[in-house]
Amino acid sequence: MRATVLVRPKPGILDPQGQAVESSLRHLGFEVADARVGRLVDVELTTDDRDEAQAQLERMCEQLLTNPLIESYEIAFGAGA
Amino acid sequence: MTERPRIPVVVFPGSNDDRDAAQALEGLGADAPLVWHTDDALPPGTTAVVLPGGFSYGDYLRCGAIARLSPIMREVAAFAAEGGLVLGICNGFQILTEAGLLPGALRANASLSFVCRDVPLVVGSVDTPFTMRCESGQSLTIPVKHGDGCWFADSELLAELEHDGQIMLRYGAGTNPNGSIGDVAGVTNANRNVFGLMPHPEHAVDPLLGSTDGALLLGSLVDAARLSVGSLV
Numbered sequence A: 001m002r003a004t005v006l007v008r009p010k011p012g013i014l015d016p017q018g019q020a021v022e023s024s025l026r027h028l029g030f031e032v033a034d035a036r037v038g039r040l041v042d043v044e045l046t047t048d049d050r051d052e053a054q055a056q057l058e059r060m061c062e063q064l065l066t067n068p069l070i071e072s073y074e075i076a077f078g079a080g081a
Numbered sequence B: 001m002t003e004r005p006r007i008p009v010v011v012f013p014g015s016n017d018d019r020d021a022a023q024a025l026e027g028l029g030a031d032a033p034l035v036w037h038t039d040d041a042l043p044p045g046t047t048a049v050v051l052p053g054g055f056s057y058g059d060y061l062r063c064g065a066i067a068r069l070s071p072i073m074r075e076v077a078a079f080a081a082e083g084g085l086v087l088g089i090c091n092g093f094q095i096l097t098e099a100g101l102l103p104g105a106l107r108a109n110a111s112l113s114f115v116c117r118d119v120p121l122v123v124g125s126v127d128t129p130f131t132m133r134c135e136s137g138q139s140l141t142i143p144v145k146h147g148d149g150c151w152f153a154d155s156e157l158l159a160e161l162e163h164d165g166q167i168m169l170r171y172g173a174g175t176n177p178n179g180s181i182g183d184v185a186g187v188t189n190a191n192r193n194v195f196g197l198m199p200h201p202e203h204a205v206d207p208l209l210g211s212t213d214g215a216l217l218l219g220s221l222v223d224a225a226r227l228s229v230g231s232l233v
Helices: A016-027 A050-065 B018-027 B071-081 B091-098 B155-163 B214-232
Strands: A002-009 A039-044 A071-077 B009-011 B034-036 B048-051 B085-089 B105-107 B115-123 B139-146 B150-152 B167-171 B184-188 B194-197
Touching (some): A002 A050, A039 A050, B009 B018, B048 B091, B085 B214, B091 B105
Parallel strands (some): B085 B194
16 A cells, blocks of 8 residues: 655744745745745555554654654655655 | 773764764773664663764654664663763764654754854753863853754743753854754753763864863763762772
C-alpha cells in the first residue's frame, strides 16, 4: 500500500525557506501573500490493511518523520509517485 | 587529583569535530577516547560523554534525527538518566534535542546563511557541571559555525526554562547569529547533567585560535567528571 506523508512547519513557526520562496515568487511577478515550505515522504508499506497502514504511518511520524514540537503532518493514501 | 577522568567522544558518520573535541579535552586533563556510533556500550569508567559537532548522516531529514537512533545513543540516554554528564556541541546539541534529552528544537538559521564567526556569549547559571569555572554573567568569546542553529521553543516552554534557570548560555545583545528564540545559545535539562550548545568551545582552547574561553566550559566538565570519579571510589 502506497502512502504520502506531508510534513509542514506548524503555524506560527518562522519559516525562512518559505519567506525566501515567497520573495522570489514576487520577484518573478507573481502576486503571492505567503508561502511555506515543508517536506513530502512517499512510503510503500507491505500491508494492504488501511487501518494498520494508518497506525504505522502515525507511529513513523511521531518517532522519525516529524519533530512534533515544530512540525505537523498529514497522511494521504494513493497519492504520490 | 592526578587521575584523568574518562570522557569519550562519540563519532557518528559525518561528525567532523570529534578529534578537535578529544584533543581539547585531553589538553584539559581528560582521557578522551573516540567511540564509534554502532558501539553498544560506553567504555568502562566513563564519567562524561561528549557528542561532537559535524553533519551526522548528511543532516538528512532533520539535523540529528537519524543519529539519535544510533545504538550508542541508547547507552547515552541510559547514562544521562542515571545522572551521567552529557555535553552536545552543535550537531551534538541537535542530536540531544532530537533524542528528547534536551528541550526545544534546532532549525535553519533565520538568515538561511551558514554562519562562521566568533560570537560573544553571556553565561547564565554557574552552578552547573558545565560552567563551574565561569562567573555568573561572564562574557565569553567562542566561535559558531552552523546552518541550523536557530533554537526554538514556544513561549510557554521558554518561560519554564527561564524560570528554572536552564538557559545557560545566550548570545550577547544584538549579536544573535541565527535568530534563536530568546538569544538562546545553550540549554540544560532539568537535572542539569545534560547540556547542549551551538558554539564550539573545542575551537577556543588556545591563544592561537583567538580565544581560550572554550576551556572554561570544557574545563568545568573535566573538573566535574573528576569529582564524579572521586565519588565512585
